[in-house]
Amino acid sequence: MLRLFDTAIGDLVEITPMTSGQFSMYVCGPTVYDVAHLGHGRYALVFDVLRRYLEWRGLKVRHVSNITDVDDKILERAEAENCSPAEVALEFEEKWFLTMDKLGVLRPHHIPHATEYIRQMISLIESLIKADVAYVGEDGIYFDTSKVSDYGLLARQSLDSLKAGARIAEKEFKRSPTDFVLWKFSEGSSWGWESPWGDGRPGWHTECVVMSVDLLGEEFDLHGGGLDLSFPHHENERAQAAVMHYKFSRHWVHNGFVMVGSEKMSKSLSNFTTLDELLHSTDPRAYRLLVVQSHYRSPLEVNPQTVSEASRALARLDATQQRVGETGANLDEAELDQTELAAFADAMDNDLDTPAATARLFELRSRINQLLDDGRVAEAANSCVTMAHLLEVLGLDLKGIWNGEITAEVQGLLDERAEARREKNYALSDRIRQEISALGYAVEDTSIGQKIKKIFEMPE
Template identity: 75%
Template sequence: MLRLFDTAVGDIVEIVPVTSGRFSMYVCGPTVYDLAHLGHGRYALVFDILRRYLQWRGLDVRHVSNITDVDDKILERAETENRSPWEVASEFEGKWFSTMAKLGVLEPHSIPHATDYVHKMIELIDSLVRTGVAYQGEDGIYFDVSEIEDYGLLARQSLDSLKAGARIAEKDFKRSPMDFVLWKFSGDSSWSWDSPWGPGRPGWHTECVVMSVDILGEEFDLHGGGLDLSFPHHENERAQAEAMHYSFSRHWVHNGFVMVGSEKMSKSLGNFTTLDDLLDHTDPRAYRLLVLQSHYRSPLEVNSQTIAEASRALARLDATYQRVIEAGGDLSGASFSDIELRRFIEAMDYDLDTPTAMARLFELRSLVNQSLDEGRLVEAVSLGATMAHLLGALGLVLREGGGEELPAGVVELLERRELARSERDFDLSDRLRNDILELGFSVEDTTSGPKVRKL
């Protein structure tokens, strides 16, 4: 039974899917106005690892993650660069997905775009206005948070204490400083949509309510994102869903920040390092390993030292894998170690304890080496196959040749092929294998994952 820390409860809880055997997750995606930074990489990896693990456990996972392609930040960049906001959004969306492919993050099953849902957002805002939960202010339509009894749940604070700590610039017309904008009147900006209240743009917090419910239904399993989204973004989503009487997300899961020199990683602190900077200089699997070695809720320190350590650890895993193969071990026919599978599941099921799972996998690596040293090949092969298989379940595919990098295009095709195989779409999987062949690489499927060789 999987347990996760639910921010709404403030504790680790049992996860019982809405529909047995299935799992529906909505993860807030990027606002496409700039390049992805390390924090984006972490949340994408954390939820990729969760998804892969659940799939590996046999659940039919539906993963939805949106693209916020309407936002003031997109408009600001477009105005500064004298371009259309559509062009800015499309450029950074393309860059986002190419970075995610490098990182080995599986594409979500659905990728809704905010701009495709503006009419549905208007419908929802209109219902909120009609039921008196939303009201018209000078510059837009606002949500009245006092209408929601437990507002502040995801911040783990009451409305009164939130009000006391409010730093939001006061607008006289607002009933409470915590009231948030649902629809912004566009003024003289040309980037706008027609609405019952005149031309304007949606605020940020409505899109995810509309898109998640449209795709996953009024009740789904998990809503996730980085910890910075828990309040106000997720709380404001929850407030709207509550006002609409949706059951909405059963659980709220958030990952910790990325720290660089002990400061929270964010653009506003001026320590903006793009994810591409990192991935261009490091095997992308090293960042996944670093993420796996810290608990998803803990802060993650990313600097040249922690990255170098992760790269060395990765090289050790690759080297052991290669050693088993060179010893003549046939990993594809090996039986896995039941006890190791059980240990892995035990760690992962308890709030996705990847540090414990990884520590055990490194011990397993030592056991593989020891078995090889002592000439016990059958045992080495079984343990080695188990190690590679479990790492593969977390999206970390071991390679022969000490971690020699595959071209990003091959990695991307390989990821898509693995997804196709997990969904039993063998026609697509065969077509992707041919595409990989055309790039000069062969793929052999083994129980420990695909084995790729340069031709």
């Protein structure tokens, strides 16, 4: 059975679905005020892999991930660009999904938008006021964190400890530095919704409570996101849910950061690379491979070198599949290797140990080549189909077997080169090889003559 590290427990726990055969997960999505960077890509890939794995294990997964389209940053950007917040949100939501598609991230089954839930949020805040855990401050309605006995659970700190650690200049009206805003008064901004407390907009921490409960119920299996969401965002969600007596999420899972020279990649540090910048020159699968080659909770170093290493490793996986394809083996009739499947599942069950799982797949790749060297084609075909099958569980689709189709121009060059080689005119042969390479193909000389390969092209 799957074990995952639960932030609320601080240890590995067995994940037993609430309803047998099903799995409900809520993953905090992006605030759409700018394009996504590598860090966003990592969380999206991590939870995409989790979902794919659970589905592969036969669970019916319900995956919900929101779009935060109400936020001060959206408002700031709209003002700066002289357009409406809705336009900003729409623009970056569209860009978000285009990028996620490139990464091969499966669309969540439900994609709730905060703006669609204003009424429910107001209703929740009313309930919190009625329960005497919210109070009116100068600029909004605040949640009184002292009313939740175990506040600080996800930070693994007590309320007192968190208070002591507060280092931001506090608004005087707040009862505790940890209290957070549920509803912000408009204060002159035109952006807002009517509420019992006047025009305004909801605070960030309320939307996910309302949307997750609406779509998944008052109790669901897993709530996830980047490690920086564990506190205060997720803790604040949990606090509201606790007051409402929701059982809420059974498990909390957080992924580690993308690092740049041992610093967290973030907007504020201006050390980020956008996903589109990366994917412009890199196979999206290479980033996915890089992500799964490290453990989801570990910091992950991403730089041009680590990316190109992953690209190279990926190319070798593609090449091995191609090599099997060229034997003419019938891959449709090949059988999955049950031992490999079980070993893969074992690794994944161990807190989603994708590094171990991929290491095994690379070993399998090596074995396939050995089998081919030995002429054991049928066994190689079985292993190859197994490898491709398991890579798919990680969301990595191999390039597919190329049928060897080439243009007349390339064929002409190949013929010319064969002739040159017969005449041992290697200078000409090498020159033609370069020409062919410029056309997007690689020529290799083997014992049975020239072999042509297609060089992978960047997706547009």
